[in-house]
Amino acid sequence: MNKVHEERRKRLQNALAEAGLDGLMVYGNAWRVDYLRYATDYSVLEGDAIGIVLAGGETHIIVEGPVEGARADAARPDATVVATDDLVGTASARIKAFGNHQIAMAPADLMPFGLATGEAAAVLEDGTALMDALMRVKLPVEVEMIRRATEMADRGYEVFVDAAKPGRAEFEVVAEIEGFFRAEGAQENFMLIGSGGVEVRGMHPAGTRRIEAGDLVTTELSPCVNGYFSQLCRTLVVGEPTELQLRSFTVFQDAVDAGFAVLKAGVTAGEVAKAENDVFRARGLGEYTTSEYTRVRGHSLGLFVDSKPPLLEDVDTVLEAGAFLIIHPNTYHPDAGYMVLGDAAVVTEDGYTKFSRTTRELIVSTI
């Protein structure tokens, strides 16, 4: 058992004991693998998976198909692995076999309909909040994974700058980064891209547009190391930036600074978001902090790249020491187009610890 899993397991067992629970059932797929990974140290690739962890540590992993079964067996030789064509039926039967045990399930909003309403449902209670609390505050061993993922993001961005040259299509630029991350052992990556001028309103999956001189090219790189995601958001200009582009970018730099200036244990997610947005409002750009132009002003990170809480002004979740989040006031600027800037940090009692070394200046890509 690796150190990260061992320490997560202890926390989970303690949490189950405190809650008076006999076990936990977690659901996962390649999009939402966080709950499954935390509880079982297994990341499903194909299909869906159910993990059942009992007080005491006995672990069952139910997956779809023999290939996934072989993977789970290799990853968790100490667990009971079942590969099945009937995930819901098999999981229900397992839960039912545990009798009157009180089992929590997570995440409730993704639990399959057949499990949430079937025979097993009677003994299942919502364990989402219990798991969210565990995942929100990172252990030192988890922070080490985060540090490595952030360092990988820094290096990946160097590859991005080299690749984002005139004539390259967006999908070709992303392909270069994917090749790099694969060679470095990243397990996953969340990456959007945008290119163009003032007409660009946001980032998107890579398309066929070819980069041109003068373009702003935005991206968020989110490599995953041993399950843990970090993220970096940067804007580069292809060739010499205009005065307007440089001036526009300062609001993003100042907003990130403002967010970090208030960041420490005890502040709320909303307070951090407000600090960022106040910078935009002070410059008459308050409209661009609304949902018409931007989704969130940052978010938590960990075993999922877009974890709770989001950084929004109406979110009163208190940020604890050990929380890991990114501050990114990404939005549309009417003078330049869509711009992004974001850095991730671990919250401490007195402030934060940031691992990224990539400059927060508007990146200039020489042609």
Next chain:
Amino acid sequence: MRRGLLHWSKEELPESVFDQRVGRLRGGMEVAGLGAVLVYTNFPRPAAVSYLTHFVPYWNQCLLVVLPAGVPVLMVSLSKRVAGWITETAHVSDVICTPDIGGELVMLLGGADLPSKDIGVVELDKSPHPIIQALIGADAGYRVSDASTLFAKARNPADEAEITLSAKAANMAAEALASAVSGSDDPDLASIERDIRCAGAEDVFMDIAPDL
């Protein structure tokens, strides 16, 4: 996340292909007496919705609603800023961006004048409980049933467009693999990742059997 090229070539896949596919599903709906068919999708489970609309959820979760007539409606838990991108890459009549897919679904069906309250759901048991529960709990008399077999009948056999694209994907894989193993006992997987995405693949999945 799907990080490869997500782009709709209407030469490779004309809108008529999707109209025919949805038409086959709709034929089954009528025979089964269903008022609508729902197809859930997320990025690890894109196939059914992609087959019907070309849409691939690069992230998050979505629900396709096939009504008795018209091009299907797509509900997505994605920012409204990507709605334009979705309509460029998918054959859907409307994109509803919402954090509450279940709630929006109830409103859509309520206003749709359905011929029946029987709603088919592809892979019902594996669809997220809150979405289905919103429908059942809407106090509108909806009855849900599994529509997986119905979809499977409409899904098969593969049409010419699918066969052509499958051959294209197979060629991409063969070329990338040949390049990676050329003159080496230790295939460079990273180069496969890069090369196949540069060739236009929307994703690549690699399995290795090291003990062969």
